Amino acid sequence: MIDRALSVEDALRQASSVLAAGGIEQPRHEARILLGHVTGLSREALLVQHREILERPLVDALTSLARRRAEHEPIAYLTGEREFWGLSFEVTRDTLIPRPDSETLVEAALEFTRARRDAGLRILDLGVGSGCLLISLLRELPLAEGFGVDRSVAALRVAGRNAERHGVSARMQLFAGCWGAALSPSFDIIVANPPYVADGERASMMPEVAKYEPAEALFAGREGEDAYRAMAPQLARLLSPQGRIFLELGAGQGARAAEILHGAGLSECERRKDLAGIERCGIFELALD
Numbered sequence: 001m002i003d004r005a006l007s008v009e010d011a012l013r014q015a016s017s018v019l020a021a022g023g024i025e026q027p028r029h030e031a032r033i034l035l036g037h038v039t040g041l042s043r044e045a046l047l048v049q050h051r052e053i054l055e056r057p058l059v060d061a062l063t064s065l066a067r068r069r070a071e072h073e074p075i076a077y078l079t080g081e082r083e084f085w086g087l088s089f090e091v092t093r094d095t096l097i098p099r100p101d102s103e104t105l106v107e108a109a110l111e112f113t114r115a116r117r118d119a120g121l122r123i124l125d126l127g128v129g130s131g132c133l134l135i136s137l138l139r140e141l142p143l144a145e146g147f148g149v150d151r152s153v154a155a156l157r158v159a160g161r162n163a164e165r166h167g168v169s170a171r172m173q174l175f176a177g178c179w180g181a182a183l184s185p186s187f188d189i190i191v192a193n194p195p196y197v198a199d200g201e202r203a204s205m206m207p208e209v210a211k212y213e214p215a216e217a218l219f220a221g222r223e224g225e226d227a228y229r230a231m232a233p234q235l236a237r238l239l240s241p242q243g244r245i246f247l248e249l250g251a252g253q254g255a256r257a258a259e260i261l262h263g264a265g266l267s268e269c270e271r272r273k274d275l276a277g278i279e280r281c282g283i284f285e286l287a288l289d
């Protein structure tokens with residue numbers, strides 16, 4: 001029985017064994033995260049209080065989360081949080097879980113703004129999701145204004161709450177729509193992390209991703225290029241003459257994405273790698289006629 005009152009140590013041990021049985025790689029570590037979430041206590045506090053008795057409702061809550069995690073539900077959906085760019089973002093099943101790889105876009109965009117940091121830049125995020133890219137940029141650029149678009153109204157609600165949480169909501173507007181179709185020019189920075197996984201890859205993806213994250217945030221047709229193709233014709237119209245686009249790339253998609261955007265009046269300035277050495281961010285500007 002694991003649903004009676006237990007000591008912190010015993011609760012951790014029991015939750016760890018539920019996770020291990022589900023094939024979770026670091027069961028003890030994850031059990032600690034879940035227990036911290038359930039009790040609101042830090043890792044240090046849990047270590048100090050390892051002999052304290054946990055009331056039954058807390059043990060039940062921990063057990064229920066451990067069972068969900070054992071089914072490979074991502075831990076970020078269980079705790080409702082994920083860190084990105086040193087900030088904690090609310091995430092729900094309606095939003096993609098922010099990936100560290102996407103920080104490559106934030107870094108590249110900030111580098112571009114370095115010379116113009118005091119200007120009131122207009123930043124557009126196409127497919128804003130949880131808001132992690134746009135909000136991170138707005139936090140770094142206190143005079144900038146942000147515009148986020150998503151097709152998912154539920155994701156936009158999460159982005160709105162994250163903007164409040166990080167004190168940027170007065171400078172950030174959110175729109176429901178299909179990429180930038182309904183927007184008027186112009187933007188100094190356009191960031192986009194669109195879906196780019198080929199439909200056929202679903203079967204080989206980790207269950208954490210394929211079973212739980214929103215399909216509309218992941219999949220983009222037979223070649224994984226549908227979203228690049230759909231947004232490309234809008235980008236040149238929306239970008240200011242001196243502006244830059246920072247587009248997230250799926251592994252090995254750089255050349256194809258560049259080809260698609262070239263066809264829409266943009267030229268590639270650079271391709272940036274992420275920390276794993278994978279080309280992750282295509283940087284584009286308006287092509288000279």
Ligand SMILES: C[S@@+](CC[C@H](N)C(=O)[O-])C[C@H]1O[C@@H](n2cnc3c(N)ncnc32)[C@H](O)[C@@H]1O
Pocket residue numbers: 095096097098099102126127128129130131132133149150151152155177178179193194195216217218
């Ligand atoms: C890969 S997620 C990126 C979310 C967030 N920017 C991030 O980096 O974590 C792609 C987002 O694009 C949105 N999306 C998909 N198709 C769209 C469309 N046609 N128009 C606007 N947004 C779309 C999805 O709902 C999802 O939130």
